[in-house]
Amino acid sequence: xxxxxxxxxxxxxxxxxxxxxxxxxxxxxxxxxxxxxxxxxxxxxxxxxxxxxxxxxxxxxxxxxxxxxxxxxxxxxxxxxxxxxxxxxxxxxxxxxxxxxxxxxxxxxxxxxxxxxxxxxxxxxxxxxxxxxxxxxxxxxxxxxxxxxxxxxxxxxxxxxxxxxxxxxxxxxxxxxxxxxxxxxxxxxxxxxxxxxxxxxxxxxxxxxxxxxxxxxxxxxxxxxxxxxxxxxxxxxxxxxxxxxxxxxxxxxxxxxxxxxxxxxxxxxxxxxxxxxxxxxxxxxxxxxxxxxxxxxxxxxxxxxxxxxxxxxxxxxxxxxxxxxxxxxxxxxxxxxxxxxxxxxxxxxxxxxxxxxxxxxxxxxxxxxxxxxxxxxxxxxxxxxxxxxxxxxxxxxxxxxxxxxxxxxxxxxxxxxxxxxxxxxxxxxxxxxxxxxxxxxxxxxxxxxxxxxxxxxxxxxxxxxxxxxxxxxxxxxxxxxxxxxxxxxxxxxxxxxxxxxxxxxxxxxxxxxxxxxxxxxxxxxxxxxxxxxxxxxxxxxxxxxxxxxxxxxxxxxxxxxxxxxxxxxxxxxxxxxxxxxxxxxxxxxxxxxxxxxxxxxxxxxxxxxxxxxxxxxxxxxxxxxxxxxxxxxxxxxxxxxxxxxxxxxxxxxxxxxxxxxxxxxxxxxxxxxx
Numbered sequence: 010x011x012x013x014x015x016x017x018x019x020x021x022x023x024x025x026x027x028x029x030x031x032x033x034x035x036x037x038x039x040x041x042x043x044x045x046x047x048x049x050x051x052x053x054x055x056x057x058x059x060x061x062x063x064x065x066x067x068x069x070x071x072x073x074x075x076x077x078x079x080x081x082x083x084x085x086x087x088x089x090x091x092x093x094x095x096x097x098x099x100x101x102x103x104x105x106x107x108x109x110x111x112x113x114x115x116x117x118x119x120x121x122x123x124x125x126x127x128x129x130x131x132x133x134x135x136x137x138x139x140x141x142x143x144x145x146x147x148x149x150x151x152x153x154x155x156x157x158x159x160x161x162x163x164x165x166x167x168x169x170x171x172x173x174x175x176x177x178x179x180x181x182x183x184x185x186x187x188x189x190x191x192x193x194x195x196x197x198x199x200x201x202x203x204x205x206x207x208x209x210x211x212x213x214x215x216x217x218x219x220x221x222x223x224x225x226x227x228x229x230x231x232x233x234x235x236x237x238x239x240x241x242x243x244x245x246x247x248x249x250x251x252x253x254x255x256x257x258x259x260x261x262x263x264x265x266x267x268x269x270x271x272x273x274x275x276x277x278x279x280x281x282x283x284x285x286x287x288x289x290x291x292x293x294x295x296x297x298x299x300x301x302x303x304x305x306x307x308x309x310x311x312x313x314x315x316x317x318x319x320x321x322x323x324x325x326x327x328x329x330x331x332x333x334x335x336x337x338x339x340x341x342x343x344x345x346x347x348x349x350x351x352x353x354x355x356x357x358x359x360x361x362x363x364x365x366x367x368x369x370x371x372x373x374x375x376x377x378x379x380x381x382x383x384x385x386x387x388x389x390x391x392x393x394x395x396x397x398x399x400x401x402x403x404x405x406x407x408x409x410x411x412x413x414x415x416x417x418x419x420x421x422x423x424x425x426x427x428x429x430x431x432x433x434x435x436x437x438x439x440x441x442x443x444x445x446x447x448x449x450x451x452x453x454x455x456x457x458x459x460x461x462x463x464x465x466x467x468x469x470x471x472x473x474x475x476x477x478x479x480x481x482x483x484x485x486x487x488x489x490x491x492x493x494x495x496x497x498x499x500x501x502x503x504x505x506x507x508x509x510x511x512x513x514x515x516x517x518x519x520x521x522x523x524x525x526x527x528x529x530x531x532x533x534x535x536x537x538x539x540x541x542x543x544x545x546x547x548x549x550x551x552x553x554x555x556x557x558x559x560x561x562x563x564x565x566x567x568x569x570x571x572x573x574x575x576x577x578x579x580x581x582x583x584x585x586x587x588x589x590x591x592x593x594x595x596x597x598x599x600x601x602x603x604x605x606x607x608x609x610x611x612x613x614x615x616x617x618x619x620x621x622x623x624x625x626x627x628x629x630x631x632x633x634x635x636x637x638x639x640x641x642x643x644x645x646x647x648x649x650x651x652x653x654x655x656x657x658x659x660x661x662x663x664x665x666x667x668x669x670x671x672x673x674x675x676x677x678x679x680x681x682x683x
Contacts (some may be wrong), residue, residue, distance in 0.1 A: 050085040051149050051230075052098065052114040053421075054078060063107035067097035074107050080421040082149055082230060083114065118148045133157040134434055138441060142228025149230060152427040157434045160391040164435040168222060170397040171389060172215045174205075178403045179217060181209035185524040186446035187217040197455065206403065207329060213405045216446040221405050222389055224432050225442035227412070234419070235384040235412025236430040239288045239377050245419075245426040246282070246289055251275040254293045254418035259304030267311070267318055267360045274365075281366040285373040290418035291384065292369050294411045298402075299324045307336050309361070316340040319357065320364035325371055376401065383431055384408045384415065391433055448525030453496035456520060459530060460491040472528070479534045485509060488534065490516055498523040509536040511576055538577030543606050545613075548572040556650055557615040559683050560596060562622075562629065567592035569602070578606045585625060597627030598654040616650050621671050621681040623647060623655040629674050629681060637668045657681055 054061050060076035062069075067089035077083070086106065087099040096111040126147050130140055134157040143155050160167065171177050174193045181188075181202060188202055189195060194212035195202050202211040220226060227235060252275045255261050260274040278296070282289030300306050300322065307313040308321045319340050321327065327339030343358040345351035355367035380386070380393045387401040388408035401407070419428075455472040462485070466477045481488060492504040503518040516532040549559040549572065560569065570580045582590045585599035600617040621629040623636040637655045639645040640663050647655045647663055655663040657670040673679040 051117040051145065052083050052085055052100075053117060053149075054081045054083065054109075054113055055115045056113050061109055061113045063100070063102050063109055064097075065107070067091045067099075067108045068093070068095075071108065074102060077102075077109070078421075080425075082117070082421055082424070083109070084230070085114070085116075123147065130155070134159055135432075136434065136438060138438065139225055139228065139432070139434070142225065146228060146230065146233060150424055150428075152425060154427055154429045156429065156431050158392070158431045160433050160435050162391055162396070162435055164438045167389075167391060167397075167435055168215060168219045171222060172213070172218045173397075174212050176397075176400075176403060177213040177218050177405045178205055178210040179213045179405055181211050183217075184447065184449040185452045186448035186526060187214055188212065188452070189214045190452050190526070195452070197453070200451065200453070207335060210403070214446065216443070218405055219443040220445045221409055223438075223443040224385070224434075226445070227409060228432075231413055231416035232409065233412070233430055234416040235408045236432045237288070237291075237383060237412075237415065238429045238431055239291050239382050239384075241282055241286045241288055243283070245423050245428065246279070248275050248279045250418040250420065250423060251279050251289055251293050253420065254290055254414060255297070256417075258297055258302040259300070260293060260296060264361065266362055272361055277362050277365050281369040284366065285370045287369060287373045287377055288415075290415050291411075292365070292372070293418065294384075294414035295372070296322050296365075297414055298407065298411050308339055309364070311361075313337075313340055316344060318359050319343045320361050321358060321368070322361070322364050323368035323372065325368055375399075384411045385433065389433075391435075446525075448522075450523030451496050451498055452522050452524050452526050453494075454499055454520040454522035454526050454528040455495045456492050456501075456518075456530070457495045458491060458493045459518065461532060461534060462488040464488070466532075475529065476531045477533070479532060481509065481534060481536050483511065483537045483539045485536060490518065490532065492518045492520070492530075494520055496522065507534070509534060511536050511538045512579075538607055543577035543612070544574075545576070545578070545604060546574040548574070551615060552618075555613075555615045556618040556653065557602065558618040558620070560617065560619055561683060562619065563627065564596055565592065566590050566594050566596055569596045573602075573604070575604060578604060578612060580604045595627035597625045598622040599625040599650055618650055618653055620654055620657050620659075620683060621674060623651055623671075625651065625654075629671060631675060634668055634671045634675065637663055637671060641665060641668065 054077055057079055060078050063074045063077060064071040065074055068091035083098070084101040085098045086101060088111070089097050089099065089108070091097055097108045098111050098114055099106050099108055123144060126144060127140065130143060133155070135143065135155070146153060146155070172189070174189065174191055179187045181204070189212035190197070191212065193203070204211060224236065227233060252261070255275060260278070263271050263273045266272040275293075278293050279289040282292050300309055308324055308327065311318050311320060313319070313336070316337075321339040321343040324335070324339050326342030327335040329335040330338060333341070341347055342351075343356065343364060345357045349357065351357075354371045355363050358364035358367055376382075376387055379399070381390055381399070381401075385408045386392060390396055390398065390400050404410075456470075459466070459470045459477075461479045462481070464479050464481050466479055468474060468477065470477070487506055487508045489506050490504045492501045494501055500521045501518065502521070503516060507514070507516055512535065514534040514536065516534060518530045518532065520528045547557065549557050551557050566582045570582065573580055580602055582596065582600055582602050584590055585601070590596070590600065596617050596619075598617055598619045601614060602617065603614045604612040606612055619627065621633055623633040626632075633655075636645070636647065636651075640647045640655060652663060655667055657667040660666075670679070670681060674681045
């Protein structure tokens with residue numbers, strides 16, 4: 010959708026026909042993904058003059074489904090032997106499976122051994138997780154150009170921005186795992202989702218947003234078109250391509266326009282794209298996405314009460330507000346505004362031709378020339394000075410759906426041209442593509458009760474709180490954890506009888522909703538020691554100067570304390586400056602460990618010593634070597650435990666020999682043992 014004025018509205022308006030196209034596309038995509046996992050292959054039709062028959066089964070006796078011609082690329086999902094022994098390939102054909110004899114199919118290499126192309130991908134900045142899909146596409150279409158577009162955004166941050174409630178929507182009929190359960194989007198008490206746009210559009214879940222944002226899920230021969238640069242190119246775009254794209258839709262027809270002249274949609278769309286410098290196939294895909302395959306919306310009927318003879322093919326300004334429906338506001342824009350005086354972009358759009366051409370100019374000025382020059386960037390604006398705003402639609406699958414429509418305009422002949430695809434790359438992406446969530450049913454993964462015997466939880470139980478602590482007496486050698494789900498179809502794991510050791514015990518209770526979504530509660534149960542018992546048996550060496558050594562490099566505070574083997578007491582680790590260290594932090598030279606009995610009395614206080622760690626950060630690095638060097642030069646003397654840490658060879662002095670030992674450790678030739 011387009012947005013008028015400076016204010017960017019968040020909305021979705023995909024009509025019934027476009028939705029039908031989308032769901033058909035999803036079926037095709039899902040089938041493709043499943044086949045890929047089992048070893049999909051590709052081939053090109055060659056050597057036929059009259060076309061190659063696609064049949065319902067492996068053999069000439071089966072019904073002919075249609076013809077495909079020389080140069081057509083096919084996706085091969087399997088193969089079978091016919092009764093005469095000939096090999097037939099199973100291929101994807103119009104969203105179903107067809108069979109062609111292998112004689113006329115030239116298999117295409119997967120490109121796995123193309124080292125030169127690998128070097129290109131690396132130079133472009135594509136992570137290796139992009140390579141497999143791009144290498145296959147390169148093998149299929151060697152002239153295609155793939156350009157990495159670094160966004161500069163951390164992946165999780167970008168997904169968070171597009172998951173802001175109301176910014177990404179799905180239909181209410183989608184699987185429950187596709188819908189957000191944020192309190193602003195879902196009523197946990199009634200089980201109802203909040204509608205954010207007319208027609209039942211609700212907030213998308215983070216998982217489905219991540220799936221559609223992840224470019225790696227769409228590096229296939231048709232889905233890749235959402236990354237196609239949208240500039241006009243007469244060498245690869247023509248009226249015949251528009252005709253292919255709109256075949257079977259209302260745009261395939263000729264109609265009488267308001268001036269009484271016959272209007273042929275493919276020609277008008279092509280001419281509009283040529284005039285404004287935008288790929289006409291993109292314009293056609295957008296119109297289908299907005300108006301559906303049948304084009305029954307009042308936006309283009311020309312018969313809406315009060316707006317007879319006005320049209321808005323791209324739904325520009327069609328945002329509900331001011332007491333008006335989205336369609337009415339879109340027609341107000343088409344008429345020239347509330348007072349009917351607006352003339353920008355050829356308004357008023359009182360003919361179909363003017364609406365198509367004027368809307369194309371609006372799109373060219375507002376999006377393509379603003380850097381949103383792919384369908385992906387039109388939906389997920391991860392470039393420019395105002396990222397994550399000025400987005401053409403809120404339908405989370407909008408770019409993917411339009412990309413598949415756009416691909417339909419490119420024949421195999423046109424696909425041999427050097428098409429340019431600009432593909433976003435994010436920082437810190439997960440190692441593999443984000444999976445499409447599949448769960449359905451109730452998302453309720455809450456508990457009605459969570460108890461640990463008769464003992465009190467701190468804080469009191471609340472489904473929005475994940476972590477709790479419980480203190481039990483020494484006499485409680487075990488407890489019973491009770492967890493009751495709110496929804497009878499949810500499953501609970503981790504509850505039941507739990508044996509306890511003296512000290513800290515961790516119990517995780519996980520609730521799995523009917524749709525597979527999970528919520529985990531962590532219980533830290535502290536069993537008190539017998540007050541008459543106290544013991545400590547550290548796995549470390551403690552010197553007479555109260556320095557504790559023998560600690561492996563990289564040891565976390567939690568593991569360090571665990572290895573003290575304290576019974577009837579506890580330990581607290583602080584930095585040399587006196588700040589308490591987190592359990593996940595690494596212990597280093599100069600840290601202090603204070604050990605207490607359960608009654609709070611201090612048992613001991615030691616200083617951590619790690620040989621080679623002269624700066625106290627818990628590692629041995631070049632900065633430690635410099636510390637030792639400066640000590641030797643006399644510019645910055647090491648003292649106390651840091652002097653001892655710098656005396657790696659333990660000869661009572663810090664010398665060049667110690668510096669060399671640190672250097673060798675860094676180089677990996679002779680590691681320093683503790």
